[in-house]
Amino acid sequence: MGEHTSVTRRAVDEVKAMIASGRVGPGERLPTERDLSARLGVSRSSMREAIRALTTLGVLESRHGAGVYVTALRPADLLETFSVLAEVSQGETLLEVLQVRRMLEPAATALAAARASAEDLDRIGSLLERMEDAPDTVCADTVTADLGFHQAIVASTGNATLAAINDGLSSRTFNARVWAGHREAGLTAKLAEDHRRIHEALLARDPDAARAAATVHVLRVERWLRADLSGGG
């Protein structure tokens, strides 16, 4: 009958409670591992496992020799674990991820067209140039610029939560595959065209055009993935 809660689980909950109740705020330092384990009546090993769990969740951060700190608790901190999905996913799940991006990116791009600052637009523009500068190299730089281009757009909506989620859905390895695939099919130009269209819509501050351009782009990637999965998958 006894509710056998694991000792470590209890420790995790205690620390969570400390944060939720405001006893320790974002950025502040926690008591020593040895202190905490003594207070909560658990061994240091169990305390460390609890801390490890909260570190993995992005709630805590350990600094060797300096102490354990609460993170800023910003969405980006808590959603870092999110990227595991895009990393591990394959086949069908990858299509599902793209379907979600098909819902988010057009809306986000439209929002960006209305909200982006002049500096945002500058950065987005320079990333676009970096992509077009090296059209023959499939190298990491192109992929980085591509990822940065879309991340910069989503970030310029001012919604950090949205940006963190969208980043998590965009994995580097997947993008690299797309670029390689497009090169084969000779569609790199189409990709560049998509990006230019999106950029122009942002400069024109035209949400509708931005939404349409983003939709076209995601659909193109989705169609490619579908063909890739049924073909060479």
Next chain:
Amino acid sequence: MGEHTSVTRRAVDEVKAMIASGRVGPGERLPTERDLSARLGVSRSSMREAIRALTTLGVLESRHGAGVYVTALRPADLLETFSVLAEVSQGETLLEVLQVRRMLEPAATALAAARASAEDLDRIGSLLERMEDAPDTVCADTVTADLGFHQAIVASTGNATLAAINDGLSSRTFNARVWAGHREAGLTAKLAEDHRRIHEALLARDPDAARAAATVHVLRVERWLRADLSGGG
């Protein structure tokens, strides 16, 4: 100069590699903690911390006395950590979360209108009745039915990734606050009306109507939250 990677970190990467390379597949059992620690040349404590990290991420699952297993690696497994965001978030971030839901739920509801099976519609209908049966009680049952209603809709899109993300964005405690708030403002009826409208659109298999109904619903919640934050914060 040496790249001092933490021992535990290395253990985490090793196990990740074992899974990525297919040496152990979803649902399969890992070697013993003692075995693993010996093979990787780390102590059992460090090995346990590595396992704890991967357990937190939803990649592994420990069963006392039985062994450590790889999860099914379904999106729902990997996105369980996601709910921490909705739990911990407050104020501004909560608005950001709602803005993301404003992008996802209308699209998801429209998709559900096209894809939901007869059984899905039955379940959604019965959850709607459960909400309307007890309009005077703010009790847990109402909130549960509310959460279940929306989750059932998103789940009936057939996109497990989408469902897992949307679930993560809907926290129980937040919904409870909304229901309480709506009771104060006497807007419980409006909520019920929203839900009925959504349900009818699904039954009519009308994606446009479903999208509109879902948009109205999320906007209503968002407007309430805005007022709540500036008022009784």
Next chain:
DNA sequence: AACCCGAAGTGGTCTGACCAATCTTGCACT
């Protein structure tokens, strides 16, 4: 005042032991 260094504090790792839940084996009983 600026710099250097060492002691104290703190997280990181290791060892070995014991507890608790589960699984396996094999004997006794029907």
Next chain:
DNA sequence: AGTGCAAGATTGGTCAGACCACTTCGGGTT
């Protein structure tokens, strides 16, 4: 032979204490 249960083996959970590696900070030197 088949069934059921009990004892042992297996495996994760917890604990204790020790030592290492890094950071911090203050006293001493230049």
